[in-house]
Each structure stands twice: as structure tokens, then as C-alpha cells.
Amino acid sequence: MSGAQPHPRRALRADLLDFTGDPGMGAPSFGAVRHRADHWLLIEHGRIAAVQPGAQVPGSEWLCEDYRGQLLIPGLIDTHVHSVQLDVIASYGAELLDWLERFTFPAEARHADAVHAQGQAEAFADALLAHGTTSAVVFPSVHATSVNALFDAAQRRGMRLITGKVLMDRHAPEGLRDDVPQALAQCEALIARWHGTGRLAYAVTPRFAASSTPEQLAMAGALLQRHRSVYMQTHVAENRAEVAWIAELFPEARSYLDVYHRAGLLNERAVLAHGIWLDDADRALLADSGAQIAHSPSSNLFLGSGLFDWQAMSDAKAAVSLASDVGGGTSLSMLRTMADAYRVQALRGVRLSAFKALHTATLGAAQALHLDHEIGSLEPGRAADVTVWDWATGAVARGRDALARDLHERLFAWMMLGDERNLVTTLVAGRTQYKRRNDDSGASETADDANARRAAAA
Numbered sequence: 303m304s305g306a307q308p309h310p311r312r313a314l315r316a317d318l319l320d321f322t323g324d325p326g327m328g329a330p331s332f333g334a335v336r337h338r339a340d341h342w343l344l345i346e347h348g349r350i351a352a353v354q355p356g357a358q359v360p361g362s363e364w365l366c367e368d369y370r371g372q373l374l375i376p377g378l379i380d381t382h383v384h385s386v387q388l389d390v391i392a393s394y395g396a397e398l399l400d401w402l403e404r405f406t407f408p409a410e411a412r413h414a415d416a417v418h419a420q421g422q423a424e425a426f427a428d429a430l431l432a433h434g435t436t437s438a439v440v441f442p443s444v445h446a447t448s449v450n451a452l453f454d455a456a457q458r459r460g461m462r463l464i465t466g467k468v469l470m471d472r473h474a475p476e477g478l479r480d481d482v483p484q485a486l487a488q489c490e491a492l493i494a495r496w497h498g499t500g501r502l503a504y505a506v507t508p509r510f511a512a513s514s515t516p517e518q519l520a521m522a523g524a525l526l527q528r529h530r531s532v533y534m535q536t537h538v539a540e541n542r543a544e545v546a547w548i549a550e551l552f553p554e555a556r557s558y559l560d561v562y563h564r565a566g567l568l569n570e571r572a573v574l575a576h577g578i579w580l581d582d583a584d585r586a587l588l589a590d591s592g593a594q595i596a597h598s599p600s601s602n603l604f605l606g607s608g609l610f611d612w613q614a615m616s617d618a619k620a621a622v623s624l625a626s627d628v629g630g631g632t633s634l635s636m637l638r639t640m641a642d643a644y645r646v647q648a649l650r651g652v653r654l655s656a657f658k659a660l661h662t663a664t665l666g667a668a669q670a671l672h673l674d675h676e677i678g679s680l681e682p683g684r685a686a687d688v689t690v691w692d693w694a695t696g697a698v699a700r701g702r703d704a705l706a707r708d709l710h711e712r713l714f715a716w717m718m719l720g721d722e723r724n725l726v727t728t729l730v731a732g733r734t735q736y737k738r739r740n741d742d743s744g745a746s747e748t749a750d751d752a753n754a755r756r757a758a759a760a
């Protein structure tokens with residue numbers, strides 16, 4: 303069930319947009335933006351081969367596909383999302399710690415069952431692709447079954463996925479707790495099986511400082527020492543009650559972030575979600591270590607966690623990527639995530655340009671993950687992870703699009719008014735992994751359809 307062999311040479315004609323650098327915070331800066339209206343993107347054996355003007359039609363050895371008037375960008379990168387929380391998306395009336403107890407932990411406990419875990423992993427991978435996300439850093443559950451199911455689902459779709467077993471040996475219900483020796487053995491086995499297999503990478507994944515004993519955090523640090531190319535993902539400073547609890551649990555630490563620093567968890571492959579309640583010393587530590595904050599604005603607004611200080615991170619030269627954080631976030635759409643990031647910054651009196659937002663969800667995230675040689679741009683040699691979008695769907699958005707005076711205005715309206723209904727197709731390593739059924743109907747291929755298509759193609 304590996305999908306049809308794609309045509310070895312595909313050519314897509316569209317408005318190509320990607321970035322050659324960081325547009326920066328503040329007013330829209332066109333310097334780092336590469337916009338090639340009506341161009342061909344040539345894809346050979348799953349990689350981007352070349353770009354050429356629309357008038358220069360490729361020869362008959364190329365399978366040509368015409369998306370004229372539509373927007374083609376690199377596949378989007380979601381740096382923090384929970385595959386096991388689709389069931390609890392949009393759960394009413396709780397802040398972080400209460401939300402974990404009431405909604406999240408019961409949903410995650412069901413992933414001990416391999417059949418449930420597999421079904422959910424398949425649905426999750428298809429859902430990412432149907433939202434234009436081709437690479438993700440993902441939290442599954444504490445169970446090895448959920449990790450295996452997720453890696454397996456990603457591998458069959460050729461996706462660039464980073465995940466690892468959640469570590470949690472305290473302050474979690476029965477059935478969701480591991481212990482240090484068991485967790486260590488499982489991590490070693492999962493790293494041996496999956497890390498570096500195809501496009502997959504392992505992440506050592508302590509849920510957060512409250513749910514791991516100091517001994518388990520030390521074990522996680524030792525794993526990172528032993529396996530230098532694996533990633534680390536966790537949560538930090540999301541919510542004020544959480545921050546106060548961490549201070550009680552780790553009185554010796556200078557700050558919440560310092561708990562991870564002391565355990566040896568901060569390095570250039572560390573992805574920490576949220577980072578709302580940080581101070582300047584924390585941001586300097588992030589910049590020094592190369593660790594990134596996965597800013598999750600939809601989740602932060604939904605759970606009332608707080609307003610992320612992106613400008614201070616930028617001033618400290620600390621890396622920021624963008625994340626949906628579903629199920630705390632209410633949509634897998636990175637367009638909605640970008641729109642929420644704009645709103646969060648607006649509440650802080652800061653303007654986030656569409657260029658900066660889209661850069662962060664493509665090249666910026668790729669660089670923060672040290673994967674920009676593979677993903678995040680339309681540079682020849684990169685994997686052909688690309689998405690094609692309608693600039694606008696529906697009468698209101700179309701009217702707004704028609705009035706846009708420059709590229710930034712147009713892209714900003716796309717980001718604020720668009721969502722997964724704008725997505726036309728998603729290619730992963732040159733293969734079509736999602737295609738919208740009918741223009742403008744909003745209808746899309748379901749997971750069942752996708753499975754049937756894959757089964758037929760295999």
C-alpha cells in the first residue's frame with residue numbers, strides 16, 4: 303500500500319512563492335520573498351529539479367499539470383501537534399491542567415490498544431495532508447503502540463515526521479504512566495527501529511517537567527547524549543498555574559526552562575511548545591542552546607494561556623516556529639494558525655506580516671529543525687513537498703483578492719480568510735497525497751477514500 307509510482311517527471315504551472323531569507327518582524331519586507339508568477343515547477347524523481355517561466359512549456363517527457371492562477375508553496379510544517387488528541391479537539395471550559403485531566407488523558411489512554419492507535423494514526427496523517435501540512439513534530443501517547451502506528455502511517459505516505467514515545471512517570475493516571483527502566487528500553491528499541499528510517503526521525507519526548515521525575519528527565523538527557531541526531535520535544539511555560547507548580551516541584555531550578563537545561567535537554571534539536579511565560583534569561587538560554595519555541599497561538603487563545611512575546615524572542619535571536627497544538631488548538635490548518643498568530647501579536651501591539659508568518663511555517667521551521675537542505679523551499683534539490691492553493695474561495699474572499707494592490711496584501715487576505723478549503727492538492731516527495739475533489743464545493747477526499755485509493759494503487 304505504498305501508492306502509485308508517480309510519473310518520474312512532473313511539471314506544475316502556478317504562481318510560485320517561497321522565501322530565500324527571513325522577512326523579519328515589523329512592516330512587510332519584500333527582500334526575502336521569492337514570487338514567481340506563472341512559472342513551471344519541475345519535479346524529477348520526487349525532488350525539485352528546476353523552475354522556468356510559464357511560456358517555456360516543458361517537453362513531452364514531462365507530465366504537465368496546469369494550476370495557472372493558483373498559489374504553489376512549499377508543504378507546511380507544523381512543529382507541535384498531538385496525534386492522539388483529535389478526539390478532544392474543541393472541548394469546552396477548561397484551562398491547561400484541568401483540560402489534561404478531564405479530556406486529554408482519557409483520550410490518550412485508549413491508544414494502548416493497537417487497533418485504535420493504528421486507525422487514529424492513519425486518520426491523523428491523512429488529516430495533516432488534507433490541511434497542506436507535509437512535515438510535523440508530533441506527540442503521540444505514552445504507549446509504544448501509538449508511536450509505531452504513527453511512524454508506520456507517515457512512512458507509507460512518505461512524510462517527514464518527527465515523533466517519539468511520551469515520557470510520563472508521575473502525575474498521570476494509571477495506564478498512562480511508565481517508569482524509568484521501561485521507558486528507557488522502549489526508547490532505545492524505537493530509536494533503533496525508526497530513527498533515520500526513510501524520512502522519519504525520533505524525538506525524546508518528556509510531556510512536561512511536572513509529569514516526569516527528575517530521574518526520568520536525567521534519563522532523557524542521557525538518551526540525547528547517546529543519540530546525537532535525535533530530537534527532543536516537550537512543553538514549557540504555557541500557563542501560569544503550571545509555571546507555579548513547576549517552581550514547587552523543582553525549587554532548585556532558576557526557572558521552568560532551567561529544569562530542562564539542568565537535565566541536558568536543551569540543544570539545537572529541541573522543540574519546546576508555547577514558551578509564553580519566559581524571561582530574558584530564558585530567551586538568552588534558548589538562543590545560546592539553539593532550541594526553538596513552537597508558538598501555538600490557536601491553543602493559547604483557546605485555553606486562555608497567554609500572549610506569546612514573539613518580538614522579545616526575535617530580539618534575543620531565539621528561534622520560533624509555528625504549531626497548531628491540536629487538540630489544545632482548534633484547527634490543523636496552518637493558515638488558521640498563522641491568522642491566530644497575527645491576532646495574538648495584534649493584542650500585543652505588534653504587526654505580524656504575512657511574509658513573516660508564512661516564512662515561519664516553511665523555511666523558518668525547516669531551518670530551526672536543521673532540515674532546510676530537504677524541506678521548506680522550492681530550491682532545486684529539495685524534496686518535492688509542495689501544496690497548491692486557491693488564492694480565495696467564496697464570494698467575499700474573491701472580492702477581497704481582486705482588490706489586493708500588492709503581493710503582501712494578497713497573501714495576507716489569503717492567510718486571514720483561507721483555510722483547508724483553499725487547498726487544491728498536496729504532493730509529498732513528488733507524489734500526490736491529497737487532491738480536492740471539486741473546485742469550490744469544499745468537498746474533499748475522506749480518509750476512507752484515501753485508503754481505497756491507496757489500496758487500488760498498490
Ligand SMILES: [Zn+2]
Nearest residue numbers: 384537575627
Ligand atoms: Zn501540546
